[in-house]
Amino acid sequence: MAQPVKTSTTTAFYVQAVLSFVISLVGLAAGILYLPVTTWVRSFLALGLMYVVTSTFTLAKCVRDRQEEASVVSGWTRPGSTSSSPSTTPSGPNDRRGRGTARRPVHIARTAWQ
Template identity: 65%
Template sequence: MNRAADKAIIRNPTTAFFVQAVLAFAISLGALIIGVAYLPVDGWIRAFFAVGVLYVVTSAFTLAKIVRDRQEIAEMTSRIDQARLERLIAEHDPFKVD
């Protein structure tokens, strides 16, 4: 495969998609924080929910980073294997006598 075909397959997200994702995250987090703030319970229970929200958000970011890192490693390994295969094919001469 040529490199132009490889690059055509990889598509970067658009700016609009990025903005949509950021806004969706901000709105959902804001709504959850407002909901916890106005919850008709004692302050300790509200604080417990707030810490739970913080834990869920940081865990989600960590999970997203780990998934992205694994995907990048798999992609890099695939490219290295493909480069090795291309080199072996390029060096192979079926008519060469040892």
């Protein structure tokens, strides 16, 4: 069976990403707060900021889910087989008789650009 792809994020990259997000959010919020406009305009801009932040989290989750789906690999076994080892007896129209019938693992999901 194929091993899953392990990706790891370094601590420095994680800290940089969190600090960048916090600094940009606080900076923009302070800019909106001290902007010389009416309360209605300030409220509209603050609501727009919250909308952008929540939609960014949603987009990041969707991208992460798509990448996880693309990296999932399944070891294929014959229907009705109880063992994880490939079968050596022909059991279907796609079997290659005489050359072994073991099939290689297949990717479950493919991304749109593949």
